[in-house]
Amino acid sequence: MTLSTLQQRIITSVLLVFALFLALYLGGYVLMGAVTVFSVVALHEFYSMFWKENSRTFSKIIGMISGAAIILTAALASPTWVIILLLALFWIFNLKFLFSYSATPGRASYNDSLILFSGLIYIPLTLQFLTSMNSWEILFVLLSSSASDTVAFYAGTYFGKKKIWPRISPKKSWAGSIGGFIACIICCTVYGRYLGNASILSWVILAASLNIASQMGDFFESALKRKLDVKDSGKILPGHGGVLDRIDSLVLALPVYILARQLHAFF
Secondary structure: OOOOHHHHHHHHHHHHHHHHHHHHHHOHHHHHHHHHHHHHHHHHHHHHHHOOOOOOHHHHHHHHHHHHHHHHHHHHOOHHHHHHHHHHHHHHHHHHHHHHHHHOOOOOOHHHHHHHHHHHHHOHHHHHHHHHOOHHHHHHHHHHHHHHHHHHHHHHHHHOOOEOOOOOOOOOEHHHHHHHHHHHHHHHHHHHHHHOOOOHHHHHHHHHHHHHHHHHHHHHHHHHHHHHOOOOOOOOEOOOEOHHHHHOOHHHHHHHHHHHHHHOOOO
């Protein structure tokens, strides 16, 4: 029996939610390992959008190993070591260009080094924040992103007529955007009032900020895929595309939450 895209999407979502709760329940090294795996897979998808499947294999491997190192360093050492590692990788990639240019000036490209490093900032440096958050915080940020995406998808499907940014994402509508925005505020405010320590106004402002960040993160990946002529970042998640397609809104919402947490205690 062939499953429809919607059925595949629902089944995949259920399995992802189960895996998430299992990782949160077990915590520790299991959660760290899950974040590392997601980061490495998403990094492979990111690099493959720029470099086709059978090209730059060595560069992809270096990037994925570096991404795993960032997650593990953040979880097991101090933030200072993460900064030192990032600086070391920055110069390793720069020296890679230096020696490549020395050997074959006509073929060397500094863009390769920039792509390698930007992938590390975009994905593992962002996701490493998950290793320093408690389970309630992780669920809250994931709720803000999933509520936005889910309600936006259905509101856009059934009510979306006027497109919000057709040049970037032809399928996204104002109805979907507004629906996701409202759903995010309601879900996050209810969650926060029962499990957190802030006022209703604080939760509303935080939820609105996370929703805007989620939508901008989604639009960014859409623009990137259109520029690179890629439909989905990958095919590993039936009905959703790739891992990066699933976390594209999270990678901007997560640092926004971390910034908000520095300014106000929510949990």
